Amino acid sequence: MKRLSEPPSPVPGGAAIFQRLYTRLGCRGRPPRFEVEFYPYANLMHTIRLREEGAHVRLSDALRGAPLAVLESAAAILLSRVYRRRAPGEILRAYRQFVLLPRTRRRVAALRGVRGSRVKLGPRGSVYDLAPMFTRLNRHYFGGRLHRPRLGWSSRTWRAQFGCFDPALDQIVMNRWLDRPSVPRYAVEYVLFHEMLHVKHPLRAARCGIEAHSLKFRMEEKRYANYDRARKFLDRLP
Numbered sequence: 444m445k446r447l448s449e450p451p452s453p454v455p456g457g458a459a460i461f462q463r464l465y466t467r468l469g470c471r472g473r474p475p476r477f478e479v480e481f482y483p484y485a486n487l488m489h490t491i492r493l494r495e496e497g498a499h500v501r502l503s504d505a506l507r508g509a510p511l512a513v514l515e516s517a518a519a520i521l522l523s524r525v526y527r528r529r530a531p532g533e534i535l536r537a538y539r540q541f542v543l544l545p546r547t548r549r550r551v552a553a554l555r556g557v558r559g560s561r562v563k564l565g566p567r568g569s570v571y572d573l574a575p576m577f578t579r580l581n582r583h584y585f586g587g588r589l590h591r592p593r594l595g596w597s598s599r600t601w602r603a604q605f606g607c608f609d610p611a612l613d614q615i616v617m618n619r620w621l622d623r624p625s626v627p628r629y630a631v632e633y634v635l636f637h638e639m640l641h642v643k644h645p646l647r648a649a650r651c652g653i654e655a656h657s658l659k660f661r662m663e664e665k666r667y668a669n670y671d672r673a674r675k676f677l678d679r680l681p
């Protein structure tokens with residue numbers, strides 16, 4: 444998640460796309476004022492943050508020049524996440540197909556080459572140690588059979604993401620922001636458990652992104668014992 448020096452730039456027609464999909468997914472209430480920009484993420488990642496009246500959306504700039512259907516698809520994915528709506532499969536298909544295109548994969552690999560990096564900090568944080576946490580979760584939820592990727596804390600605090608599994612680098616990186624006493628263990632474990640599910644269900648072209656959450660994934664995620672509590676804690680964060 445290193446940033447390049449090139450600045451983010453507005454997505455042409457981005458706000459209109461999000462407004463449209465907001466209605467199409469049946470999200471309730473008045474739509475927020477959408478601000479949508481292309482952002483130089485190190486991978487195919489997109490984020491949305493709701494604040495007061497507005498929604499701030501960042502689409503990976505790997506989507507620059509992508510067909511409208513792909514942008515709509517990405518919008519549906521993000522909106523369905525924050526508003527807990529189910530996006531219809533036919534809307535998502537354009538995005539899924541796009542990420543699997545050899546051209547897209549080459550482009551994302553190139554971005555990663557420039558912007559991505561291996562985790563430098565190990566699993567032991569100042570409060571939480573990811574290694575025993577992984578072992579415990581693995582034993583409890585995966586019968587101890589899940590392959591263990593490299594584990595580490597991000598070297599900087601991320602603003603948009605709690606954790607990330609990168610299949611290409613075979614690593615789980617957790618947002619260092621979580622490594623503090625005010626964050627309960629069940630919330631950290633939940634984020635790690637979520638990333639472990641990505642290890643179990645890898646998508647070749649999807650990296651750290653949100654596109655990998657199938658219905659099956661979501662159901663499996665709810666097996667985590669403190670799921671509701673953890674979601675509540677994390678959703679409440681500013």
Ligand SMILES: [Zn+2]
Nearest residue numbers: 637641652653
């Ligand atoms: Zn995920």
